[in-house]
Amino acid sequence: MKILVINPNIVLPMTRDIEATARTAAGPGVQVDAVSPRIGPSAIECYLEFNYASIGVVDTIARTEKEGGADAYITACFCDPGLEAGREITEKPVVGICEAAVTYARMLAPNFSIVTVLDATRRLNEFRMVSYHAEKLCKSIRPTHVGVLEFRENPQCGLDALFEQSRLAVEEDGARCILLGCAGFAAAAREFTEKLGVPVLDGVTLAVRLAESLVQTGHKNVATLSRAYLETKTMKGFDITF
Amino acid sequence: MKILVINPNIVLPMTRDIEATARTAAGPGVQVDAVSPRIGPSAIECYLEFNYASIGVVDTIARTEKEGGADAYITACFCDPGLEAGREITEKPVVGICEAAVTYARMLAPNFSIVTVLDATRRLNEFRMVSYHAEKLCKSIRPTHVGVLEFRENPQCGLDALFEQSRLAVEEDGARCILLGCAGFAAAAREFTEKLGVPVLDGVTLAVRLAESLVQTGHKNVATLSRAYLETKTMKGFDITF
Amino acid sequence: MKILVINPNIVLPMTRDIEATARTAAGPGVQVDAVSPRIGPSAIECYLEFNYASIGVVDTIARTEKEGGADAYITACFCDPGLEAGREITEKPVVGICEAAVTYARMLAPNFSIVTVLDATRRLNEFRMVSYHAEKLCKSIRPTHVGVLEFRENPQCGLDALFEQSRLAVEEDGARCILLGCAGFAAAAREFTEKLGVPVLDGVTLAVRLAESLVQTGHKNVATLSRAYLETKTMKGFDITF
């Protein structure tokens, strides 16, 4: 089984970190590779970047499908860019890391909070809570106010802010589970889980497990457009066909 | 006052038709121009094309802003591509044609139905009903199964199908208002209103009126990102800066 | 175009202030007049007065229609008394000032708070949030505890309380837009917008713009009862026919 993890931003060291995290999660015989799209933003913190990142994810899935394809795709940014369109162009499972974290949180705890990056990012989280019918489960969305790239430059400062917001979510908002709201936060999951006494979930790890199990079911996603219809679709100014 | 209507697909004759419709709606002293983006799909009927169309709309707003800007922007496809991101890059009003139709329907009738293009398009309408908190008002979404471009090639056949679905929405679903679910349907509004005895709303016309009145309020939209922050945003592979 | 603004309370100096505000908002060629009903309460702060005020609004619309009518009607109290019944007796647009403020807030900001008069008034606001499907957008409803007439007697004290609650809505409740919850608060809109850095919306101004644009659409409201049916309706003890 081959799983392709798409880091929708184009920061390659981050893609390598995500690949390492994803490979640790994979079962035996599962090949996991991570890539960044040819095109897209360096960070995804607002609707603007979410829109561009969606194109990068769609572009990567379409090209991979033409070259033989993977068995499943993961969109590894916590706003899950390209998820809906990706499912229109391939029958293979496409899974988002926010979607995966929400999926497991439903079974592990009665509610959860999200720790995210910026205020602008919070709106993307709110959008996803609605699209996953998880509004009532989500007690709060707390930004660290440390940007995605700033977090990479000064990880200890970022982790401190992340822990502080996670702790406040548990103690003040009554959260019984924490969703780490960025693919760059994966390293915190284990330590925070121990410190806080509640599950602290990393979407990258969980998306790999969920994608594996989806492949194993043998079911195709049914949001796919027909091949004949898809081939009529072209995008002026974009080097892409479906 | 200058209003820029962006037809997110790149079919120029359709853009001309939309411009004509929009100009008819405009008040005295209001200059309305319609353009297609440099880049984007030829029709927007699914999430895939919605994603690419969003880029075209954002691209057009960003370029226009650099060249002096308009006083308001309209995204003239019924799934309102680029609406949220557009509001992040300009303080000027950005209005969607679906949004405008829903806005006026709230005041003209106790509920409404949408007549749309294809089954795939219906999912975009459902998404917008949720994002505009209009789920409870929407009695049904009925596709004609006539594609956007097919409709242009054979308008009478398209109009017949459109009328049939509008009639069924009124008679079987209890709709008291019809939203025309495509910028290409504008011509039907007046005739269908008379025939069906309920308001049949064209979003292009209404978006022009709504954008005018938003400009007149003098209020800026508050979803805008700060200029300093916006200038840090770049998109690899896209010829765009903010 | 003639727009009749109905101040549902019977305090004429307040009606004159509302008229001045409304006229400032009107476009060229639009005649705006404000009246108080023949009958009704001196302030509207609870369900009791909301009920009586509804009668005054209906009475005013019915009489005006008999005398030639206006092109649109505005009910200028923030609980929008008589809105639904008004739409049953005339095909012309009837707009509420709360409705107008909510309409524009949807496009200007991701959420809003309402600053209102008393605790009893808050329940009327809650009712309107439900009837306009805006519950999820409304972060809080904050009373100043200064009554409508007390506000007129001591405006500076009222404005101070109003600003304090607006500020708390922004800083503590996360509101990104403020709706001024009384027709008597209109004067605060501009100054508060500058001070708070978020749109502070006055419903009177916005209702005029919205009513104008509704008239321009040419669409009739479809909640209207048939003339034949309406003429069978009489109200014992009320000097009114329809």
Place this chain on the structure above:
Amino acid sequence: MKILVINPNIVLPMTRDIEATARTAAGPGVQVDAVSPRIGPSAIECYLEFNYASIGVVDTIARTEKEGGADAYITACFCDPGLEAGREITEKPVVGICEAAVTYARMLAPNFSIVTVLDATRRLNEFRMVSYHAEKLCKSIRPTHVGVLEFRENPQCGLDALFEQSRLAVEEDGARCILLGCAGFAAAAREFTEKLGVPVLDGVTLAVRLAESLVQTGHKNVATLSRAYLETKTMKGFDITF
């Protein structure tokens, strides 16, 4: 214990019928009287009449309170006019017949349908389903298209239409309980219950029982405005004080 049933329309023979129904429901030692307000409509089938009927109910409660009062009040039209305002002017229980029918239906069946008068009346029912948080329980609202007064003139024809819509609600909409949507339908409850095999509920009967039990709890309703505040309230053109 004295319960005052207010028939909000001013058709006295109907008030007498309602009184007879209500007295049958009353427990030992409970005195039940029915009155029509001094002022109000002859039938209540739309928002317009709902508004005027609310005044009649409020007026009747206020006058009765001044003359010694009853122990509980019932507003005996299925849209429950004056319910909220009535609770502001007396601490005694005020109960609506729609409210009572919904209250018992919650315990007798997993869902229900309403059989109502006209299409215009349906909107009042929809409003009440929202205000009682019963939207999800209500499978359908089916009008007979026989007006309130027409029903009194030709009862057999009205009952036939009523039975037909009740039957369709059970057989086609899956309703497991029927709420009779007019105080004038009371006589049908027993017979329809037997014929249809599901509870067919008359709100008048049930409101008497509910009001009795509310009085027995000894609890005051807490929506009441303070006496001092209430006494400042006057309504120009209405012969009423509080």
Place this chain on the structure above:
Amino acid sequence: MKILVINPNIVLPMTRDIEATARTAAGPGVQVDAVSPRIGPSAIECYLEFNYASIGVVDTIARTEKEGGADAYITACFCDPGLEAGREITEKPVVGICEAAVTYARMLAPNFSIVTVLDATRRLNEFRMVSYHAEKLCKSIRPTHVGVLEFRENPQCGLDALFEQSRLAVEEDGARCILLGCAGFAAAAREFTEKLGVPVLDGVTLAVRLAESLVQTGHKNVATLSRAYLETKTMKGFDITF
């Protein structure tokens, strides 16, 4: 009329207290008896005990029905164990004490809070708010952190904690009514009502009144399974038939 109050826990002194409370509430000619089931938990504070308590309630109703039956049944623990299944095995009214408290709160106040036992108990309350469509009415659920049996051992300490949480619900959460979240809290209702100035509701008392009035309606509950079907049902390892 005979009403059987089932205290789902097996602490007999508590059953006697509940019986005393229930008898005080009963009307003339109504015989009220309270029993504990043959089987079940000593306290009900979590889903685990809720499940076992449901069996005890079902068992008690089934046995009572075989021996002649009561006219109505009350399940007297605030999570209302056995309510749904009880209604499947008898056509007589089955009422829960949480259900009764919510029923009356709807008419006495615009909202309410629940004071409950433990954090684990709160989840049962949340479940019931959903099943009674009362989520929007419930401002908060506040545990005292004093267990059911601990409360019996040290009542003054328990009452102090209960009052403190009730007071906080009113002052900080804006509750206008308090629901006492345990059958063991009944004694506090009167005193707390006076001290807090809002209705403080005891479900045991209210369930008796509600059950009485349900019996008086003469309506049967329609969730009942047919006798023929019910007799096919057996439970291995349980000494029960239906």
Place this chain on the structure above:
Amino acid sequence: MKILVINPNIVLPMTRDIEATARTAAGPGVQVDAVSPRIGPSAIECYLEFNYASIGVVDTIARTEKEGGADAYITACFCDPGLEAGREITEKPVVGICEAAVTYARMLAPNFSIVTVLDATRRLNEFRMVSYHAEKLCKSIRPTHVGVLEFRENPQCGLDALFEQSRLAVEEDGARCILLGCAGFAAAAREFTEKLGVPVLDGVTLAVRLAESLVQTGHKNVATLSRAYLETKTMKGFDITF
């Protein structure tokens, strides 16, 4: 890894069939065993049996935990009896087959329908749709009117009815995915998927995959009660301790 599948009914041949299905789904190195509880109903078609089945599931989990435990538990009846209580007594994953089917359906299709057993069973499905926040995704719940045991006696007749309802869900209700609403329906999944062209999901298979992946995450469920607290819990008349 050891997964214990609990068939909550006590029909051993059915338990053997479920075990066979479950083993087919399991990954390498995963030992799957199926058992029936010591106690419980022979079929689960209504709330009554759901309540008794919950006890059997809790009993089985508690006993298994005392004897060394499994790594995960599955409750293999489509109403997921004992799910919430099971999670209170073990930190290991407990998964329901309805929960698993809903989990995968969210990613495979935009909506789904459930084909279930009887009308009484439908209410259990409705309850689970609410508890899993999946009400909006579920287009319809269609009973075959063939009981659980009748289905085993005459499988072809049962399968025909099942296919007919599945087909109607797709063609009339617009379902894009079918959830098989009984552990006894597993054999139909593959054939129906091919015939209907949409995913037809068997919860037993999917629950095994989901439980495996939950174990692999290493996260404990956080609804668990503390051991000290749990040990105070006893159930009179039940041979069980925790």
